[in-house]
Amino acid sequence: MRSLEDEKLAACCNGFLAAIKSLWKDHYSDSKHPIDNYELVDIAVPNKDCGFHMILHAQYWDGRSVSHFNENDMSNICKILTYKWLKYAENDAAWESILNLKI
Structure with a gap:
């Protein structure tokens, strides 16, 4: 099992998160729910x-x-x-x- 301590997995997940945040800004710029401060969390x-x-x-x-x-x-x-x-x-x-x- 891998966790975010695995550098390759963390890099991949951070890439996804960055893409989601970018798309959110492009498509929901007027949203009352900003996601800029969202972070990755390992779920046990x-x-x-x-x-x-x-x-x-x-x-x-x-x-x-x-x-x-x-x-x-x-x-x-x-x-x-x-x-x-x-x-x-x-x-x-x-x-x-x-x-x-x-x-």
Whole structure:
């Protein structure tokens, strides 16, 4: 797992932040919500299931606080998300044969 102590990751994240701030100034210059002082923050999440944590935090982020998910629920959350991805209307992969399922 990397954190902002990793120079390459920090540089990449700072690049994204600078681009977002620049676009904000270009498109929302009259906004009452300036973001000039926003900084990068490392959000500590468990190393287990970090990809699912990232997806869930992105899906449920309200712009202010980080959602809290119970680690005991992660197994069921993974199953639910996997099912949704497999059953997605535009998923044209032959996932039954890829997974060697007899359905």
